[in-house]
Amino acid sequence: MNTAPQARRRAWVALGVIGAATIALTACGPADSGDGGDSAASDGEFTYLGQTQNTTIVGTLEALSADQCADANEAAALSTDAIDGTTWDQQLQVLAGNNALSDMSMAGGTPSLMQEFIDADLVVNLTEELEALGVSDRILPAAESTLTALYGDGDLYALPTEFNIEGFWYNTQLLDEAGVDVPTTWDELADAAAALKAADIQPFVAAGKDGWPVTRLVGDYIFRSLGADALQKVADGEASLTDPEYVEAAEAVAEFGRQGYFGDAAGSIDYNTAMNQFLTGGGAFFYMGSWALANFNDPEQNQIGAENIGFAPFPAVEGGAGSIDEVPANAGIPVMFTTGGWDDGSAAWLECVAQGYGDVALNEFGQVTGFVVDNPPADQPALTTLVQDTIANAPGSVLWFEAKFSPEGTSVSQTNGGGLATGNLSGQEFMELVQAGNEG
CATH class of the missing domain: 3.40.190.10 (Periplasmic binding protein-like II)
Structure with missing residues (x-):
């Protein structure tokens, strides 16, 4: 995938049909004991893994690290990496099997793989953590209902860095x-x-x-x-x-x-x-x-x-x-936080991402997300405003x-x-x- 609205990328995102060989995830717990409860002290680094074809997410995180997330970045410095996205699910499975998932990464391309990660306690329950941080209202209801329905658990396990109606x-x-x-x-x-x-x-x-x-x-x-x-x-x-x-x-x-x-x-x-x-x-x-x-x-x-x-x-x-x-x-390219790396630094990053991601992604990259936007661009096209208003006012969504x-x-x-x-x-x-x- 890439950030340009090309047909091939968009079809993959919309349909989520990357095939993935199944591995026994339940046998491989997180590297550290992370259950979405009390977090440990930060290890001084916050790692993000994305796809080389997508630069919007990493660009937004880097912009946040220098501004709204400066305090979080001081406590846990952002460290980014990228791999080719054509075999994304397979590579995520290998990383999971080796307890090597990054603190934050683009989520699995198929709902079934994400469900395996959820069942194996490899990803953070974001419903619980966002509520604990007091920022659960930064996720728009339509985006939240899309992701909870997609993964079938009733709770939120990924953030809507892109949201399409x-x-x-x-x-x-x-x-x-x-x-x-x-x-x-x-x-x-x-x-x-x-x-x-x-x-x-x-x-x-x-x-x-x-x-x-x-x-x-x-x-x-x-x-x-x-x-x-x-x-x-x-x-x-x-x-x-x-x-x-x-x-x-x-x-x-x-x-x-x-x-x-x-x-x-x-x-x-x-x-x-x-x-x-x-x-x-x-x-x-x-x-x-x-x-x-x-x-x-x-x-x-x-x-x-x-x-x-x-x-x-x-x-x-x-x-x-x-x-x-x-x-x-559909939520386009959601991102997940992993329990293996969950600590105070990850929690600080989650809080500032929830607070500021929507504005930075929209103003600097023109990306509509599932986050609340406080300050849209003054010269924003009318059709973009129409989409944002539709998303903000929708009580729920369907897949x-x-x-x-x-x-x-x-x-x-x-x-x-x-x-x-x-x-x-x-x-x-x-x-x-x-x-x-x-x-x-």
Whole structure:
């Protein structure tokens, strides 16, 4: 990964699909006895390990060390290192097996690996420590709910150094041309799509070749219709993707595909092509994460003008158990603190990171995080402010479709997502494939 909003990096972050060989973590406890309780005196060093492809986190930490975290840095001097991120999970496992995890590092790329670390008591319970330090209110509720849901423990074990919301970005000029209002329900979205197509405007832009932008719609429909815990029930074996109420979601998206709402070549459109298509006026709605702000705010890429882009949350499903206020989100690149190195120095760093990371990351690197921001840039683009306000006001969040899937289930879902956009797969066929892949 790298800090630029490139498609390859973003897809990896959003989907979290790096494979990792499993090791017996429960046999390797932390190097020092760290249980998230009383901390020991600082050893004079605070180590951070990141990926060479990402410079935003280390850059923010270095900026903090010279300013807001100067006292923490004096007690435990920041020491940073980086390794290649292409095999990140595997390398984390090796370090864990040798009791060599850094005091703070980028978290595991897959939720399953983080759950192994949690079960093996290798990572600090940040809910407890943030409360003890009196800074738990520095984490935005939507970001906290995303991470607690992702790792399934109910407590916070990583910090949201990046936070992305997802939803429908739309071209205001094209909606006005077709006389379409911003939809708040799925039925209104379907009516809007029909009106746009009748006006010779492509309703939706989507990277059907990549698959995941289409499967996001399936997952969001499920959350709106069945509630925020619907896919956790699938992961727990209490429900199946082939149950009629789950198939309904995939079928709703497949119907849009059969109607041609994603365009004639939906299955061959990749991320970069889809981004360019939307920013040159080639479609009305574009489901995407807020990482696309870098593209939207770049006048060389954005030919329709940032002032002509709006954002709408994924619509409600009438009669559904979910809430339109629960924003689909992912935490991008969270960071964890390890129990093996937990001491007074780590606690001091945790406190100042919670207090100041959000402002420094935004002002110096343009990175939207899951931390409270006290002083946003005076010249901040309007779309960035819109995203920040949405995050700050969201009472909770929901994950993406594949967040709780096995690696095989994730692969099957992404591979076949484009078939929904082209209308070549029915909702029933898609869900049967993904369910079988999840069980394989």
